[in-house]
Amino acid sequence: MEELIGTQKPTHRILDPEEAVTVLERIVPGLVPLRRQKPAVFDWRAVEEEAGRALPSDFKALAEWYPAFGLDDFLGVMLPWPGEESVRAEAEGRRSETWDSDYPADLRPVELISTTLIPWGDSMEGDQFFWSVLGDDPEHWPVTICSRNGPWWHYEGGMVQFLAELCAGDLEPWALPPVRPEITGWVVEGGGWRQAA
Template identity: 30%
Template sequence: MLSLQRFEAAVPAVVPYRAAAPRAVRWEVLHADLGVELPPDFRALAEAYPSLLVQDFLELETPEPGLESSFVADVRDLTVIVKDLSEAGLAKGYVPYPEPGGLLGWARSNCGDGFYWRTWSESPADWSVVVSGENDDWSEYAMGAVDFLAGIYRKDFKVGGMPENFPSDNPDVVALLTGTCQAYMRRR
């Protein structure tokens, strides 16, 4: 829960979108469809928030209760990108999930950047974050997704290949309805 509080402190504009009660995500459905449990910090985020668009840049998709298969489809779309890059020799040695240590997507930007977990440990709580920038910038961070988000929005570190104005001092946030992330990307 501390990760979630750090993220909310770094991006106060998310707080109005926080659910009054935990969202009833069917984690067993996601586990069955993906073949792996998702990290506990991300689960806490998804139980507290719908999908979000932060700073008109970062699409943070969370599973919608009852529509978990839509989230699985988005995760698989991101994984296909890693597969294609890996097969083309452009993934800097990273491989797609379900290969051992493979990358499993959790967010994207409207500029073509991908945000992944590197599934190197049996415990999802140990997974690191990998960012694939649009310009072949790859970076890895030994932290969970929510701590990563808090860190970039607190400006604790810079992520290579990100736009000059990222992150802004007061990022705005918009809640996205299920499927809105994909529709938004098609418009760009």
């Protein structure tokens, strides 16, 4: 059985999705050139019906403004492409796990055995990034990190705020390497992966 090593909390929890995206853009300026001229239109109702639950608004705001992208040749952020709404996301040019993950219970800490985990990112090294579905309000689901080294931990802020604070060095990366605020690739129309120059 794996170990849940703790929970980190942001100093100030950002609940406004546009504010969270703006903070991420400030921390990761290389993201801004990828910003769409206008937000993409998604059929979020269909996505959420298929997923069987609402999804966090910061995730939806990020997907509306940006394609899936990679940070520091390490962390891939899975975002759907407009017009291809489904409960699967493309990242790094390959199909990811389904959002409603049946991550094996025997590989989870005992505290998370009965928790639904929805993946939203992964690393080149095998680390996985989830929401833990705790309660009916997706705005308060914690981010849960599964390190390839075994330790699991929570972050009690939104996914976009987590990315900003991880890249800014504002949180302890417990069992992860430091992640520089550098865009190293992104998904382009048609699903291909474009490496940053």
